[in-house]
Amino acid sequence: MINHIRLQYRMLLIIAFALSWANGVGAATPSSSNLTRGVGVHLWASSKTEIDQTIEAAASGGFKIIRWDAPWKAVETTKGRLQVPPLWDYAVEAAHKHGLECLLILDYGNRFYDAGDKPLSKDAITAFTNYGAFLVSHFQGRVRYFEIWNEWDQANGYTSYGKPTDYVALVKSTYPALKQANPDAFVLVGAFSRITYYNLINFERRRNDFEQFVKSPGLSGYADGISLHPYLDVDPKADTPKKFDQFLTLIVQLVRRTPGLEEKPIFITEIGWNTSRNTKSGVTELEQTKFLAEALRATERLGLSAAFVYELRDGSDNISESGSNYGLLRHDWSAKPSYEMVRSLR
Structure with a gap:
């Protein structure tokens, strides 16, 4: 009985905190309602059951967009033949039924080109471009938002670390083809990893890949929006809200x-x-x-268009693995306090 009372008390404190935060933002930031809240999910290889659970949880959490990978390797499984997996159509339709839009990430390598690594050769870039245009055309009228790659500078998707100049080449090939396939598509570029921003605040690991990218000549003609991944998990407990606010401000100033x-x-x-x-x-x-x-507060204060929390659900029940525990929900689908906080902001 005592434990039950403690749990109820704890949840009341969380809800009170969330509501007071939400009211504070609304009073201080008249344009806060313009911020679109999204969340990262993993659907491309999921079953119908998991798709349904994921979409229902995202909608119940008050999110408006779900962001998920639509990897090249799943679309071009035979060289030269492009086909969208049927469950992707199911996921998009299920999202719409729950009032959710999708942001699809065009990403990662394909074993038929450049040995599955990042597309760097002319043939690989052309093939990636064709895959992207095919996907945009396939989902015309159903999916508006697309993102070219996810953290090019990192080895994500079992690829090598990438250079910003090579990413620019991919963007300049892919973006026009996506817009030709669907002029109404909204194409995001950027999404470099956290360490590429650290030079802005003099962290030890200094990389300026993101700065090189945004200052690439002519980039503005190949982007509808700029994507950021401003994680700040170096010494995370040391006045994190203040540090994050300063960190994000510097990144946004660089872009603007x-x-x-x-x-x-x-x-x-x-x-x-x-x-x-x-x-x-x-x-x-x-x-x-x-x-x-506090991160959402900073995002609203700076007038950004959208913020996607990573991620909806923990990747596993291994509580010692940092990469598997970013979820607002635990792996067993139970809610963390953060999920209740976000849900209260509706």
Whole structure:
């Protein structure tokens, strides 16, 4: 009985915190309602049951867009033949039924080109471009938002680390083809990893890939919006809200001071903190709630267009693995306090 009372008391405190935060933002930021809240999910290889559970949870959480991978390797399984997996159509239709839009990430390598690595050769870039245009055309009228790659600078998708100049080449090939396939498509570029912003705040690991990218000549003609992944998990408990606000402000200023990008919408397509027991980067569930609330406040203050929490659900029940514990929901689908906080903002 005592434990039950403590649990109820804890949830009341969480809800009170969330509601007071939401009211504060509304009073301080008249344009806060313009921020679109999204969440990262994993659907491309999911079953119907998991798709249904995921979409229902995202809709119940008050999100408006779900962001998920639509990898090249799943569309071109035979060289030269492009086919969308039927369950992707099912996922898009299920999302619509729950009032959700989709943002699809065009990403990762294909074993038929450049040995499955990042598309760098002329043939591979052309094939990637064709895949992207095919996908955009297939979902015309059903999916508006697309993103070219996810963290090009990293080895995601079992690929090699990428250079910003090579990413620019891919963007300049792919973007026009996507717009030709569907002029109404909204195409995001960027989405470099966290370490490429660290030079802005003099962190030890200094990389300026993102800065090189946004300052690439002519980039403004190949982007409808700029995508950011401003994770801040270095010494996360040391005044994180203040540090994050400063960090995000510097990144946004870099974009908005770049000729041609001043008026481009800025989307945070990933932001989050993991609740693992990793002593270096893990935080408690209540800290995750607080940090996300303050991150959303900063995002609204800066007038960004959208913020996507990474991610909806923990990737596994291994509480020691940092990469598997960013979820607002635990792996068993039970809600963390952060999910209740976001849901209260509707």
